[in-house]
Amino acid sequence: MTAAMTESQPSMAAQQDTLIRLQNLTVAYGDVVAVDGVDLTIGAGEILGLAGESGCGKTTVANSIMHILRPPARIAGGGILFRGDDLTAQSAEELRRHRWRNVSMVFQSAMNSLNPVMRVGDQFVDMMRAHERISKSGALDRAGELLDLVGIDRRRIRAYPHELSGGMRQRVIIAMALALRPELVLMDEPTTALDVVVQREILQQIRDLQAELGFAVLFITHDLSLLFEFAHRIAIMYAGEIVEEAPAARLRDEARHPYTLGLIRSFPSLTGPRERMTGIPGSPPDLSSPPHGCRFHPRCPHCTADDTALYRLQTTVRPVLRDIAPAHRVACHLVEQRG
Amino acid sequence: MTASISAPVEVRGLTKHFAAGTGLLRNRSRVHAVDDLTFALRAGTITALVGESGSGKSTVARLLARLYDPTSGSVLFEGNDVTSERSREDVLRYRSRVQMIFQDPFGSLNPVKTIRHHLSRPLRIHERVPRSGMDARLCELLVTVGLVPPEKFLEKFPHELSGGQRQRVAIARALAAEPTVLIADEPTSMLDVSIRVGILNLMLELKERERLAFLYVTHDLASARYVADIVLVMYAGQIVEQGPAERVLQRPLHPYTRLLLASVPDPAAGARERIEVRKGLASAAVDPPAGCRFVERCPLRVGICSEVTPELVAARPGHSARCHVTAPSPAIREDNHVESAHPALPR
Incomplete structure (x- = not known):
């Protein structure tokens, strides 16, 4: 079992069997769009990590899947398909049965x-x-x-x-x-309030249980380093959008989005050389008036006026998620142009 | 005393016990929150105090900030024992030199007061600048902590700032009193990951530029490695290992330090062992019997561990641990013929 925490490939069967599919999911709190057009799938028996900073919308995604959004939050567009059935079209009683039986949730500071x-x-x-x-x-x-x-x-x-x-x-x-025995367990920062040793014990246990019982996990955290060890696949969220998505090992070694790279460079390591790090300058945008174009452009080191054509794209056109390799999607003008 | 110049704060045998239980249930049990700590905070040095919750590390921070009185032992400031000083002037003078930064930048700033108010208060209380020089000094402080242009921040309220900016204001407020020692209790744990590095870098800059002595209290070993020169590892009220940061974190002696290190998610670490799940931290500091406080959780324990309390022993130059197996004292080594370094530990 020594490899239990590092093994990163779900079985092929798990990859083919889609449990939940978010299609262009949009959630608004009044006029503020917290989740803006998210496409995401979770396969049966898969651990999907969803990482991003506070306020990026990751908890709202989980609350939408669980269908526990409270007004003024509402699903403003798109769909949530559980084994092909659209939850947004279901009655309150159907949804009540959906909760816990199909999908259960472990909350932050649960x-x-x-x-x-x-x-x-x-x-x-x-x-x-x-x-x-x-x-x-x-x-x-x-x-x-x-x-x-x-x-x-x-x-x-x-x-x-x-x-x-x-x-x-x-x-x-x-x-x-x-x-x-739900098929999907949503875990929202389940170990954030705990000490490192206890955190590790619990993560090992979740992984063991998951292997034994075969449920899928959507694991939400701001701690990307934890997901590299724990998740099969990782999606990175920024300002209400998914900006990159890839298998865990690939994201660790070949992340392409400047935000993902910035997050990875924000964690000091216990091994390797002691180097000065830079983090990510600035702070996440106010979602009541998100930046035009790419939402990360005000903090992006690659968004400069040097390349006028690219700069115009970055500041006026929203990038869309595109495949750059099997199972690896990135939403970035720079990556799209330069490959 | 030359020592007092390089080490503005020294603690000797610092001890704080609390009564266990409350009200009617209060019994004679004592929690040994901090037991017989001796260390120095040197100028231009960041000392990290690491351990889990309940290890006593925050109590140490509060003792140093003189928010608690010690049960026994002493705190020396620039060579003078300040433990018995009680007058308002003495405490004020000490607190102006030893400032504290708290974990929660949301709770430590008054929501209805501007940044100008927060920063000018310590300047007035500690009489650091004349009224006419106030604005210039306020701007200087904001620039020091990287809030530029400073004019933009002076009239803002805390809720108008991000978490990282608020923590920078809290640091600027601590610097306003012109301290020589800064005690930072988990200053980054409430901040987003992308912001944390900025605060850690600010600590490094202040250490170098202002020659401050830092005590960095944290449970995050990777950040301790990033900023610290010296690492103290605390378990159940005692220092169980101390030494230069790279030595302690790369070649740990104490099995507890190893457990902590094995628990940290580290993307660069590659394949890792599973950690043993053991119990017993919470009670280890309540009326501790003789013997090692880590014995219940220890994979290396031998018979003597539950009988004789281990001392901090320097197993390598400047690097000591409280462990009969990996850092036995000469007397124990002779009695038990244990190896000077356990084969199970990386050398």
């Missing part, structure tokens, strides 16, 4: 989303009985099995959340997310 005055086991029972016909004792048995699965002593079903450490609570949440 460890605080447990009810503090309810025993852990009872929270499992509540959730399971809301979705399927199961006796209380049957549900408790399942809860015990699930806790075993995530490495917590099953007797802890009698514990209250405050009796568990942050890492254990996060495992409980992951166990709950797996309870109805």
Whole structure:
């Protein structure tokens, strides 16, 4: 199992079997378009990493798939197809059944989303009985099995959340997310609030469970270095758009979008030479008035007036995602022109 | 004393214990949050204090900022013991020289006050500039932390700035008092990755240009390697390893340092081992018995580890660790015939 954290290729079957497809998904908060025309697929049994800075829209993508957007947020265009069925066309009751059964979610700081005055086991029972016909004792048995699965002593079903450490609570949440055997688990910064050692333990565990149970994961984080080890495929999001997408190893070694490259160069490394890094100058744009043309152009080191024709493209025309290699897509005028 | 010039702050045997539990449940248990720490912060040097939450690293920062009084031990500022100084003037003088930057740039600035207000307050309190020179000094501070043009920022409110800009304001505010020591407690952990490097680079610039002594408290080992000259690794209230940054992070002695390093996602690292999942950090500092506090989680433990508390032993020049196996004291080595360096560790 030593290679479990680094092995980066999903099986061929997984790649062919599309579980969820976002088609030109557009989500607006009032007049502010937070997710602007996102195309993305997740294959069955695949770990897709979605990375970007705060405010880039990555959490909104997850909330759309889970169908838990709250007004003023609304899907302003496009579709979300789960095994070919468009979720945006479904009734509230159909969507209620969709949640947890087909897709479950582990939220950012989920460890605080447990009810503090309810025993852990009872929270499992509540959730399971809301979705399927199961006796209380049957549900408790399942809860015990699930806790075993995530490495917590099953007797802890009698514990209250405050009796568990942050890492254990996060495992409980992951166990709950797996309870109805969903095909897709959305994880939004599930380890951000945790220490490095606990983070690593939990990631190993998610990876083991994923290999055993075969669910797909959409893993959202700002920590790209973590995705290189953990994800099969990675999509990079900037200001509401996907700007690059590739298999994890390829993105690590052959990223092309200047934003992706900037992100990669923002992480100091524990190995190799100690070099001064530059990060990315400036900050992400205000989405109520995003820059014209390429949204990254005000921060892009390659957007200069030297090449007048290119500069005009960069500042007036929105680049579109284009294949530059199998499974590798980039939205960048420079890459398009120079190959 | 020449030593006091190069090391503006020294701590000796610094210790802070808290009572465990609260209210009616309060018992006699003591949490040894910080136990017998001795180190120096030197001018023009960044010292990183690394460890997990609960290791006591933030308590150290607060003790140095004199937000807590130590249970025992002393803090020396420019050679003078300041632990017993209590008068307002003394504390003010110390705090003007030892400034702190907090984790949360959203919480540490007053939302209804302008940047001008935040920066001019320390100048007035510590009487650093005459009223007439105020504007020039404010602009100078903003330029120092890379907020240019400074005029553009003076009248802004915190909510008009990005997270990275706010943290720069917090650093400018700390610099306003003209400190010789800066204590930064996780200054980048709330910031976006693309912004973090900018703050780390600013720390490096300030270290070089202003010859400041920095204590950089963090759980992020890669950023510690990026900025630090010296690394102190803390576990359950004790320093378990200390030495030059590259030595500690490239050739670690203590098994806890190895565990931390193995846990960090590192894109350049290639194939990696799985880490052993073990438990037991939270309670290791509560009424610790004799023996090593890491023993429950340690893959290298031997019999003596749960009996005798290891001392910090210099296993290599300037590089010491608190481990019977990888850095045994001469006495232990004779008693137990353990190797001076464990074969399981990279040399």
